[in-house]
Amino acid sequence: MSGEAGRLVIETVGLKKTYLGKMPTPVLFGIDLRVAAGEFVSIIGQSGSGKSTLLNILGALDVPTEGLVKIDGVDISTLTEDGLAVLRSQVVGFVFQAHFLLDELTCLENAVLPISIRNGSPTLEESAWITSLLVRVGLGGKLHKYPDTMSGGENQRCAIVRALANRPRIVLADEPTGDLDSHTGEEVFRLMRQMSSEIGISFVMVTHDERLARAADRILLIEDGLMRALTKEEKAVGTSPS
């Protein structure tokens, strides 16, 4: 962890979410989550339990029905549209269940895109850093390939590097290894853990892979709309939430 270990980068208090519509769907009933700088947390829970809902709210892609959400010390309900845009592009990096790379850009161009959007074009140093990350996830030979000529797993690895491009404080990763074979999944996971400690990035990773979940600093379970840490017994015997 970095020198600011212990500083909270995510704090939610009583976070509730009900999707409104013809049939209101209550999903989250009061989530209290605290994540410190540089911490690596995994979230597990059955399909439909609200994991993606929670990540979307933490990344200001959706709003809670009730409760406080502080990201990097700021109550995000007080942010203007400009403030929210900065939060989404520079404070938080996303890895979604689907990778969302742009087909008309190469792997390298996709990965540096967040820097390009922020600064015009990346410096040589920035390009070299992104290239080194792509090499570390096994994409050294694919830098100039287009997404539709790469496999699903290669696209997802590229998307993970893209999420790191602006050296965000927090990466929200929704099943980042879901499309990968177990060997590649482990390599990608290792890269994320290294980034977490090298740059002090906090990770909140939703995963169905129990082994990876266990390799995080903490495992949290969403169940019946609430979040809790696994009990010692559950950790010992292993729970298969889905």
Ligand SMILES: Nc1ncnc2c1ncn2[C@@H]1O[C@H](COP(=O)(O)OP(=O)(O)OP(=O)(O)O)[C@@H](O)[C@H]1O
């Ligand atoms: N936009 C929406 N409008 C209404 N209901 C929604 C919406 N998005 C999600 N839901 C519902 O909220 C619940 C939680 O969905 P969510 O996507 O957060 O689950 P999840 O834990 O990520 O599941 P999975 O493991 O399958 O990805 C589900 O019952 C889902 O149907």
Ligand SMILES: [Mg+2]
């Ligand atoms: Mg989901």
